[in-house]
Amino acid sequence: MKKMQNLLGKIFGIGILPVMFVVCNINTYTNTGGFDAEVFAAQNQETPISLVKKDDDVVIYKNDIIVRSDELKKEFKKEVDKNKPGEKPASQKQEISALDTVNKDLKEGKKYEARNILSDLFINGSMPEKQKEIKDQLDKLNEEIIFSPIPFPDATMYTVQPGDVLVRIAKRFNTNYELIMKVNGKASNRLNIGEQLKILPGKTRILISKRNFTLLLLLNDKYVKQYRIATGKNNKTPVGTFEVKNKMKEPVWYSPDGGVFPYGSKENILGTRWIGFKDKPNIYGYGIHGTTQPETVGTAASNGCIRMLNSDVEELYDFVTPDTEIVIQE
Template structure:
């Protein structure tokens, strides 16, 4: 009996010894992943080096000069640098607004940027077929290429937006943000629903109308009527009765006053109308 217990004890000792010899050791050197994490933390801890104020004025003047010369792409890069280098500048909101206006100027011009391509018109092409192919709008193609009619010819080269367009509506700010890829391309003031009636969630644009008719409690209110609160454009969402539209009451923009729709200045919704195609994602947040 004692002999059996002795054998068991010896076996257990041998097992524990093997585990100790071959088992995992405490790491003495960090892995590549850990090194990357440490490097990332160190980078975050390093303070952002801001430019002197005199450099701000110099760069801002340079950007303005470039705009006056029509060098919009170069001016845009300076604006982006100014916003990054001077996040606490008192003129930050002005810089952002001017950058957003510059974005639209570039978008509505033949200037090719990182969001566009140049397409050569093929036999049988129409503006509508090209717009469908690239998931953009006829209005944007015309504006981007200074076209005054829908007539195009084979061999003609057209600037076409190829990036993804989306919309975010922030109810707390009463702001509508147009995004192209991951960039906030422009922000627009808007009105949202009173008593928090604008629904939140992810939607998409399913129809677009110029000078929409308003069906008010069974009555038809024509586009030219001052009582037609839909204004000059309608972008319908995939939630019946809800959409993004213009207004005949511009004094209400920036307030929570609607029946649930998103209301914009007519000039702003007309601009947006030309940019966003049917199928565009719309995210509404509190």
């Protein structure tokens, strides 16, 4: 009864007397809390509230507002359903179910399947309160799935043949020889006939969030790793989709203020790697690079480029291929 009264109060902006469907106390209470009939009559002489009963239904009129009792019942049911204890939205139930599946997969040793579910949850950002926990799990799983020689469904196991060299193998699988070396823990590019190499073929994508100062690396649309970055001061970093123009180790810096500074000079701020973007109309000279100023990572500090820690950009560099898509968002 009290909830129905509160609901009527929300609709009409009034208090409700404890009588079912009787709406008559609009600004009519005296200071002692009682009902003043004279005040009510004076305030409602032109448009009195009337109740018309027909076929067990009630229509309430107040100025231009007409509400049928069956509509009130529907609104009341929505209010009650919304406040039912323990009820969760369908999407939230699905996410909880997904986490249950992850736990089950991990217990059964299905790390690849668990990683894929967690990857989708993280990329969609559907459980913000668990985002860090999901990221930590993903990083742990990818130590084996991505960054180790252990076979997994996404990977190709290649047997070295006579005459093979790493550069040609990498080109055949649209990847980089540096990534093959990293994944397989090789200190040199020397190959042995019959050696098994784990190769990670597929398309890489980079998603950059200016607001969060993060760069997300995907392989075949699955999470690989997330890195902290610096962006352009005064919102100089452009948004949009970009393609890779070039890649350079130990890059020379051509300062926008003039001057050419080789790698290693104290004026060169590019760090150890450069990943350049193809130019667009009025957008040119941008890219992803390392930095000699690691303290700026996590802030808006650059001339518009994306800065990363040198160790992070070196890892990213090994994944980036000519067809890598780079998406920068606010």
